[in-house]
Amino acid sequence: MTKKTRDEGDTGTDTAPADPRRRRFMRDAAMLAGAAAAPGAVGSALAAGKPEPLAVPSWTTQQGSPILTPAYGMPSKFEKDVVRRPTDLTPTDLSSWSFTPLQDLNGMITPNGLVYERHHGGVPAIHPSEHRLVVHGLVEQPLMFTIDELMRFPQVSMIRFLECSGNTLTEWKSATGTTVQDTHGLLSCCEWTGVPLSTVLKEAGVQPEGKWILAEGADAAAMTRSIPMDKAMDDALLCYAQNGEALRPEQGYPLRLILPGYEGNTQIKWLRRLEVGSEPYMTREETSKYTDLMPDGTARQFTYIMEAKSVITSPSGGQRVGGKGFHEIRGLAWSGRGRITRVDVSVDGGRNWETAELDDPVLPRCVTRFRLPWRWSGAEAVLQSRAIDETGYVQPTREQLIDARGLDYVYHYNGIQSWHVAPDGEVTNVHA
Amino acid sequence: MFTRKHAIAAFAVLAGLALAGAAGAADNGRTYDLGTPVTHETIAKWDIDVPPSGKGLPEGSGSVAQGREVYAKNCASCHGEKGEGGPMNRLVGGRGTLASDSPVKTVGSYWPDATTVFDYVHRAMPFTAPESLSAHQVYAVTAYLLHLNGIVPADATLDRESLPEVKMPNRDGFVSPDPRPDTDNTACMEDCGD
Numbered sequence: 068m069t070k071k072t073r074d075e076g077d078t079g080t081d082t083a084p085a086d087p088r089r090r091r092f093m094r095d096a097a098m099l100a101g102a103a104a105a106p107g108a109v110g111s112a113l114a115a116g117k118p119e120p121l122a123v124p125s126w127t128t129q130q131g132s133p134i135l136t137p138a139y140g141m142p143s144k145f146e147k148d149v150v151r152r153p154t155d156l157t158p159t160d161l162s163s164w165s166f167t168p169l170q171d172l173n174g175m176i177t178p179n180g181l182v183y184e185r186h187h188g189g190v191p192a193i194h195p196s197e198h199r200l201v202v203h204g205l206v207e208q209p210l211m212f213t214i215d216e217l218m219r220f221p222q223v224s225m226i227r228f229l230e231c232s233g234n235t236l237t238e239w240k241s242a243t244g245t246t247v248q249d250t251h252g253l254l255s256c257c258e259w260t261g262v263p264l265s266t267v268l269k270e271a272g273v274q275p276e277g278k279w280i281l282a283e284g285a286d287a288a289a290m291t292r293s294i295p296m297d298k299a300m301d302d303a304l305l306c307y308a309q310n311g312e313a314l315r316p317e318q319g320y321p322l323r324l325i326l327p328g329y330e331g332n333t334q335i336k337w338l339r340r341l342e343v344g345s346e347p348y349m350t351r352e353e354t355s356k357y358t359d360l361m362p363d364g365t366a367r368q369f370t371y372i373m374e375a376k377s378v379i380t381s382p383s384g385g386q387r388v389g390g391k392g393f394h395e396i397r398g399l400a401w402s403g404r405g406r407i408t409r410v411d412v413s414v415d416g417g418r419n420w421e422t423a424e425l426d427d428p429v430l431p432r433c434v435t436r437f438r439l440p441w442r443w444s445g446a447e448a449v450l451q452s453r454a455i456d457e458t459g460y461v462q463p464t465r466e467q468l469i470d471a472r473g474l475d476y477v478y479h480y481n482g483i484q485s486w487h488v489a490p491d492g493e494v495t496n497v498h499a
Numbered sequence: 500m501f502t503r504k505h506a507i508a509a510f511a512v513l514a515g516l517a518l519a520g521a522a523g524a525a526d527n528g529r530t531y532d533l534g535t536p537v538t539h540e541t542i543a544k545w546d547i548d549v550p551p552s553g554k555g556l557p558e559g560s561g562s563v564a565q566g567r568e569v570y571a572k573n574c575a576s577c578h579g580e581k582g583e584g585g586p587m588n589r590l591v592g593g594r595g596t597l598a599s600d601s602p603v604k605t606v607g608s609y610w611p612d613a614t615t616v617f618d619y620v621h622r623a624m625p626f627t628a629p630e631s632l633s634a635h636q637v638y639a640v641t642a643y644l645l646h647l648n649g650i651v652p653a654d655a656t657l658d659r660e661s662l663p664e665v666k667m668p669n670r671d672g673f674v675s676p677d678p679r680p681d682t683d684n685t686a687c688m689e690d691c692g693d
Contacts, residue, residue: 158586158587159586159587159626161626162626187623188623188626201537201542201545202534203537203539203546207528208527208529208536209536209537209538209539209542210534210535210536210537211534211536211537211541211542212533212534212535216533216534217533219531219533220531220533266531269530270529270530270531270533272528272529281548283545283548287623287629288622288623288629289547289622289623289629289630291548291622339545340542340545340546342546342548344550346550346551346552347550348548348550349550349551349611349614349615350615350618350619351615351618351619351623354609354610354611354612354615354673355604355606355615360597360602360604361674362598363598364598364602364672365597365672365673365674366597366609366672366673366674367673367674367677367678368673368674368675369675369676369677370677371677372679374679374680409686411686411688416692417692418690418691418692419688419689419690419691420688420689420691421688453684453686458680460680461683461685461686462684463682463684464684467683467684468682470682471681471682472681474600475602479679
């Protein structure tokens with residue numbers, strides 16, 4: 068339980084759950100229900116009489132903080148619970164991961180400090196002037212670049228999602244995660260800026276037999292993946308900035324690969340080396356790990372694409388729907404194969420569906436925000452969302468995934484997520 | 500009169516200037532002429548990958564017996580005395596389990612290429628001191644792990660010639676390219692699911 072901080076002075080209620088996610092949801096609900104529910108009356112705003120006369124608070128009667136408090140701005144202190152949270156599945160926090168708080172975010176962009184983390188050997192502290200990128204192998208001229216040199220190339224920016232191939236892996240066998248941060252929080256979306264990888268590869272001159280690229284990081288894992296040349300020449304980016312500022316250390320400062328729509332681990336952080344070869348390199352991260360075991364004992368390899376997926380972020384697990392009446396169901400949809408064309412939402416566990424509204428812009432290989440108005444009757448409900456992308460692919464049910472892949476596939480879980488709403492408003496993760 | 504021919508000529512001159520401005524040393528074939536040409540000597544310490552062909556394997560060799568000592572000193576505390584795992588990944592056993600309800604993925608049961616063991620141990624292990632083992636030690640600990648998995652005999656010694664020749668039990672266990680999409684949900688809107 069978290070000490071009450073966010074809503075002090077907000078509703079004054081002492082019935083609100085201590086979990087900040089629930090409290091905020093109830094606060095929103097209370098405001099919707101009557102704009103100024105009487106103290107203690109959250110969820111039964113009709114009982115409230117005339118609102119209390121508004122007082123003039125202290126922040127209106129005295130000066131606030133000066134500029135540069137601090138020089139690099141931070142969120143309001145009342146948002147201190149909106150943070151990444153760690154997995155409890157790894158024995159070390161150096162090779163581990165942390166989740167983005169999707170339930171607390173709006174729009175399509177993930178703030179830099181909340182982008183999910185997955186490291187295999189900790190976060191290195193790399194001095195940018197000492198970092199180099201080497202491009203070699205089956206090229207006409209092996210080249211070495213400084214970051215300053217890479218920044219001189221023609222620049223492009225693109226808003227693209229980033230998702231770990233293991234996102235939602237806890238949900239194959241049972242409904243495990245409590246919040247959408249637990250279940251889907253290995254997903255983030257940023258504006259990435261850099262130089263197209265194709266530009267730099269053409270500088271070095273790829274030889275005709277060069278069909279694969281080994282991408283290698285400078286971290287303690289010297290993380291390596293083999294990338295198909297077609298992808299490298301298509302929309303791959305040598306990225307040095309995210310959301311307008313330099314890459315964060317945990318996102319690969321000073322240089323990372325961005326491979327739109329591909330599983331996150333291929334988008335090598337702290338990128339130091341690109342070797343062009345004729346065959347894949349069969350690194351540990353594409354053999355022992357990040358391969359997908361089928362029921363017959365074979366494993367799928369080089370399963371790069373993150374297929375279409377969606378999830379309702381509000382209301383979602385761990386929150387409480389704060390009263391009957393109007394609520395907007397909100398969520399995110401994305402596809403590694405291109406644009407989202409449609410998202411359907413069900414409030415009865417998948418029996419009947421309505422098409423949600425998609426917020427602009429709808430970009431390829433980018434999260435798309437969807438919204439659907441909902442008037443809650445107070446009865447039990449099961450909320451689901453179902454994404455469709457421009458290839459016509461329809462996000463599968465969990466049963467369909469298991470039929471196709473069994474229960475030990477581990478990665479690439481993109482089944483339809485169900486949130487159960489109890490008559491008391493409590494939202495929980497279920498398999499429906 | 501300013502003819503089309505003149506316009507084309509003028510454009511050519513302008514384009515030439517622009518190119519010269521953007522890429523002064525176009526005679527080397529590079530458009531932007533950024534970066535520094537390098538030889539293998541410059542990048543040797545970074546060029547550490549070992550693909551299944553064995554290309555890039557260093558000189559040196561190591562035996563199962565030597566590997567037992569390297570393992571005990573550098574690996575056992577995380578992976579168990581005999582590679583049984585705990586707290587970190589299990590490295591030994593699991594043969595025949597991949598198609599079962601409780602698949603056990605280890606070096607012996609799952610990894611398709613012996614070269615990957617060398618590559619990964621060299622680049623990333625031991626976890627607290629990556630790249631601290633010598634080539635001899637990496638050959639040795641690779642031999643030991645392969646021996647614990649029943650893949651090489653107790654008297655085996657591995658080097659740049661013999662390591663790529665080792666055939667792993669699950670060598671043919673991997674499928675690519677990606678066969679997905681492998682589901683075909685439909686967007687039913689009413690009275691679905693029966």
